Amino acid sequence: xxxxxxxLLVGMLLLCFWISSPVLGAESEVTVQAKGAVLxxxxxxxxxxxxxxxxxxxxxxxxxxxTALIVLESGQTDQEATxxxxxxxxxxxxxxxxxxxxxxxxxxLYPLLLESSNDAAVVLAEQVGGSVENFAAKMNAKxxxxxxxxxxxxxxxxxxxxxxxxxxxxxxxxLAAAVKREDFCxxxxxxxxxxxxxxxxxxxxxxxxxRLLTSYEGMIAGKTGYTGLAGQCFVGAxxxxxxxxxxxxxxxxxxxxxxxxxxxxxxxxxxYGFETFSLQPVIQKRIDLxxxxxxxxxxxxxELMYENPTIxxxxxxxxxxxxxxxxxxxxxxxxxxxxxxxxxxxxxxSGQPVSVIPIYTSRAVPHRTWLWAFYQVGCWWLNGGxxxxxxx
Numbered sequence: 001x002x003x004x005x006x007x008l009l010v011g012m013l014l015l016c017f018w019i020s021s022p023v024l025g026a027e028s029e030v031t032v033q034a035k036g037a038v039l040x041x042x043x044x045x046x047x048x049x050x051x052x053x054x055x056x057x058x059x060x061x062x063x064x065x066x067t068a069l070i071v072l073e074s075g076q077t078d079q080e081a082t083x084x085x086x087x088x089x090x091x092x093x094x095x096x097x098x099x100x101x102x103x104x105x106x107x108x109l110y111p112l113l114l115e116s117s118n119d120a121a122v123v124l125a126e127q128v129g130g131s132v133e134n135f136a137a138k139m140n141a142k143x144x145x146x147x148x149x150x151x152x153x154x155x156x157x158x159x160x161x162x163x164x165x166x167x168x169x170x171x172x173x174x175l176a177a178a179v180k181r182e183d184f185c186x187x188x189x190x191x192x193x194x195x196x197x198x199x200x201x202x203x204x205x206x207x208x209x210x211r212l213l214t215s216y217e218g219m220i221a222g223k224t225g226y227t228g229l230a231g232q233c234f235v236g237a238x239x240x241x242x243x244x245x246x247x248x249x250x251x252x253x254x255x256x257x258x259x260x261x262x263x264x265x266x267x268x269x270x271x272y273g274f275e276t277f278s279l280q281p282v283i284q285k286r287i288d289l290x291x292x293x294x295x296x297x298x299x300x301x302x303e304l305m306y307e308n309p310t311i312x313x314x315x316x317x318x319x320x321x322x323x324x325x326x327x328x329x330x331x332x333x334x335x336x337x338x339x340x341x342x343x344x345x346x347x348x349x350s351g352q353p354v355s356v357i358p359i360y361t362s363r364a365v366p367h368r369t370w371l372w373a374f375y376q377v378g379c380w381w382l383n384g385g386x387x388x389x390x391x392x
Contacts, residue, residue, distance in 0.1 A: 030272040032265040035231075035251030036168035039269045041277075041312045042176045042237055042244035045147065048277060048312060049269065053169040056150050057250045060225030061093075061116040062171050062235045063158030066139050067124060068109055068187070069178045074128045077106030077183075080198055086132070087122035090157070094119040095195070095204050102198045110193035113223060115206040121157035132156060143170065146177050160229040172248040175235045179221045179246070188221035189213065211263055212236055216270065220244075224262070232258035234266050238274075243312060245273040277312040282346055282355050284318045289359060290327055292341055297333030297365040298372055305362040306344060311355065320349035327359060335365040 030049065036057050039049040047053065071077070080102045088099040095111055097103075097119045108124055111117035122132060129135025132155065139153040148170035154161045166174075178184045191213070195204040210222035222236035232252040238245055247269045252262040283306075292302040327342030342359040366372075 029276070030268055032249060032268055033252060033261050034168075034249035034265045037249045037265060037269060038168040038172045038247065039273050040169070040172040040176055040246040040248075042179065042239070042246040044311055045173060045176060046311060047169060047172075048245075048273060050169065054150060054167050056165040056167055058160060058164065058227060058230035059158055059166045059171055059250055060227040060230035060233045061158045062175075062223050062225040062233050062248070062250075063139075063153060063156070063164075063166075064112050064116060064121055064225075065171070065178050065223050065235060066143060066153065066174050067121055067135075067156040068113055068184060069174070069181070070135070070138055070142055071105065071109060071124050071128050072181060072183055076128060077104075077109070079105050079127070081105050081108065081123050081127035083119070083123050084126055087119050087126065090119040090122050091159070093117060095206075097123065101202065103195065104198060107193075107195050109187050110190060111195055111204065111206045113187055114190065114193060114208045116157075116209065116224065117206070118157040118159065121155075125156035143174060147173050158225060158227070158230075160227045168248040168250050171235050171250070172246045175221065175223070175237055175248070176244075176246045179237045179244070185220055188223075210236070212238075212266065216267060222266075226258075232262040234262040236266050236270070238270050240274055242279060243274065243277070245270055247273075273312075276314055278315070279310045280313045280318055281308045281310050282318065282321070282357065283308045283323070283344075284321070287323055287325070287344065289325065289342075290329065292327065292361075293330045294335050294365045295330065295332045296368050297331075297335060298368055299365050302331065302335055302341065302365055303362045304341065304359055306357050306359045309355065309357065317348075321354060322347050322349075322351075325359070331365075333365050333367040335361055337361050337364040 032051060036052040036055050038047060038053040040047055083097045083099055083101045085099045088097055093116050095117045105127055108120045112120045125132045125135035129138055135156055136153050143151045151166035151170040152163050154164040191208050193206050209224050212219045212222055216238060218238040218240040220237050220239050225233035231254055233250045235248045247266050249262055249265040252258050252265055289304050292304060294302050324345040339361045340358045341361060344357040344359060346355040348354050
């Protein structure tokens with residue numbers, strides 16, 4: 001591989017490994033009542049703690065995070081959408097939109113995320129996907145692309161329907177992707193919004209239902225959810241001092257007790273994450289790399305280097321890491337600077353993968369030329385003559 005963007009490559013490799021790697025946390029380190037729960041490093045996608053994190057569950061309106069993400073990526077936020085009869089018939093929670101009304105697509109995202117309006121979700125799905133069914137196909141493709149392993153979406157609003165499910169880990173990954181968008185966070189952080197029909201005849205006021213937005217330090221986004229099958233659910237993200245944590249708590253109970261429990265579970269996981277994990281370099285001590293031979297090059301060996309990414313870790317965790325170097329030991333010039341020549345596999349004390357770090361050339365090794373050869377001979381002759389004079 002040559003001339004690959006090093007930072008992009010690091011990020012892609014870390015994401016691929018952490019999607020497939022076991023989690024670090026044990027369930028005993030923090031207690032939640034949710035059926036499924038995950039604490040995720042929002043910058044890298046590394047799972048820091050989980051309880052039944054890969055168990056398929058109903059996820060209710062947390063689904064609307066994925067709906068909003070797809071709509072934002074569609075580039076249609078400035079377009080107008082028409083309310084269909086199907087959208088107008090969506091059950092509560094709904095705005096009460098009427099068939100034939102028109103609204104700006106970007107404005108509909110506010111009731112979708114702030115108050116969880118089911119009719120807004122259907123309008124947006126039909127606008128971007130052409131139909132709810134086509135939009136669901138987009139949802140499943142996007143979820144898969146984000147690393148969701150066991151999700152299947154049938155509706156854009158998360159209402160209970162046969163086959164509609166996801167896991168806590170999947171929903172955390174979806175929110176982690178969404179909060180990387182400034183426009184998503186701007187909507188999710190809005191406390192109040194007034195939706196106006198494009199002809200100005202009807203208005204709706206919506207309020208943000210994410211209680212942690214104003215009560216938890218660093219909260220940047222969140223989405224609640226509830227259905228009879230799912231119970232109380234919540235996905236949220238908070239950031240402090242360069243550390244971004246994402247939580248997903250599914251199946252937190254019913255009634256007032258369940259409503260309170262989702263907030264308690266989410267806050268408990270966030271508190272645990274910020275208190276326990278800090279940003280630390282993956283490689284604690286310098287690694288001596290083997291030599292890489294360059295045939296027909298103006299230098300015989302390549303100069304190598306690697307980046308040392310920082311990830312969220314517990315204190316002292318990196319001391320037990322081991323490093324396996326995979327390296328192509330022989331190359332032929334020209335060898336450009338930035339060429340990836342190998343990988344460092346980082347594993348924890350149990351032998352499970354933690355990270356992969358590219359090794360690349362820090363300087364180019366040009367091909368030998370006749371001009372270069374004559375120059376080398378001239379230097380040799382001059383150095384030999386000087387040595388002869390000094391010998392006299």
